[in-house]
Amino acid sequence: MPDATFLDSTELVLNMGPQHPSTHGVLRVILKLDGEKVLGTDCVIGYLHRGVEKIAENRTYAQFNPYVDRMDYVAAISNGLGYCLAVEKLLNVEAPERAQCVRVILTELNRIASHLLWLGTHALDIGAITPVFYCMREREEALKIFEKYCGARLTTHAFRIGGLIYETYDGFEKDINNFCDMFLPKVDEYAELLTGNRIWIGRLKGVGVLTADECKEYGVTGPVLRAAGVKWDLRKAQPYSGYQKYEFDIPTCETGDTYDRYLVRMEEMRQSVRIMRQAVASIPEGPIMGKVPKVIKPPIGEAYVSIEAPKGELGYYVVSDGSTQPYRLRVRPPSFVNLQALDRMVAGGLVADVVAIIGTIDIVLGEVDR
């Protein structure tokens, strides 16, 4: 931010956060304003920095597994999946089919839980109080399944390198099917509350437009990219964990504004249900753990593996020096990269839109700061 800011009487610098309810954590945004109009922003991040990448270098591969849950803590299972896949790639092993199938089910359930939290808080930011209660109610059902499966609700540590450690519990399939049956009408219920709502449309339409080219320029992925009309989803583009076996659509929109991103995420929840239904109907028999040595020592080399997390492309770049600990582990967090586009999205908009736009990028500060 230039020093001359305070000298110019038409410009005002407004500090938003780090303790601000609509920044979804500890994000500080310094806004440069001309009246109600936003001229520019400066994000101050790092309040939640725990040095995850440094910790990784000082833990064994298995010991580091629970740490990844603490990055995007509302989608811990996706984080775990990405990490396990990356280490499996280095080891050149694959999880057994049964494990892959259960992984898909839990990951999709987690995607729904993550999107529900986004929807609830996003609506709350805009001023719609009701949806957050409904969203939390349904999210609770998803968390209960996680709890029944592995004992934890949020930071689940559900997967292990090479497969799963827990067999599915009795009635797992029934719980998933019940959840799917219960959940689909609920999505329509949220849509009924919001999609045609005049205030909702007024606050979201045309706000924070990010075109497809801008998305690529800023490396923005996930629902934000799809809302801009790019039909790209890593589950389809470079399938992992058996996603190629399931039929589902990639929802896209055209204009890339906040309303489109809302529509894309709503449809993604429906598609996740579709995937879960197919997967749960076809869980193969067999082992849940692959042939992985007790002491994990990947050969010297490096690999970059990425998955479609609820927020975008989540990548792990792991360098092995042949020892039991990663020589270097880099996390490519979707939230961090997507947040960079905030400046472009809010420029020229109103102060009130900043809240809507931060909500629509769907960031989790644990992942931004790592």
Next chain:
Amino acid sequence: MAATPWESELASELKAHFGERISGTSTYLGQNFIVAKPEAAVPILEYLKLESGFDYLVDLTAVDWPKRAERFDLIYIVYSFARNERVRIKTNIPDGFKPHSAVDVHRTANWLEREVFDMFGIEFAGHPDLRRILLPEEWQGYPLRKDYGILQQDDRWVQENLGIESGQ
């Protein structure tokens, strides 16, 4: 299993265009990477973006090898939506070398380079806004360097700003 040479149209095209500046193209575990001279990294990124459609800079990071003369690996990962293909570009740079910033080619590089600067102390020449990003601006030391201990911290900063003896 070791890395094997990567033979493809793109690889030979790049080698023909950049000649000596590319020291090798390899593939490991099905992932392709180019090892290039530090000054060639940004031109390669630009060439890939304009000529081959690699329009998405996925990640930019570094690895510290303190025993090596050229201490750091600088890694660029690019992806092409049109080809559905990922390529890594790897360069080796000595401590103190200032690689050219990739911000002019990919805007994504802005924060990614700031993070590399923050964690490794690699300065990027021509970066528009090279400040620390995750750590406080006055922090001393670069945590992801191998000689930075896991329990190490900037004691002075902690004492001055947090009013406690130690954060450990």
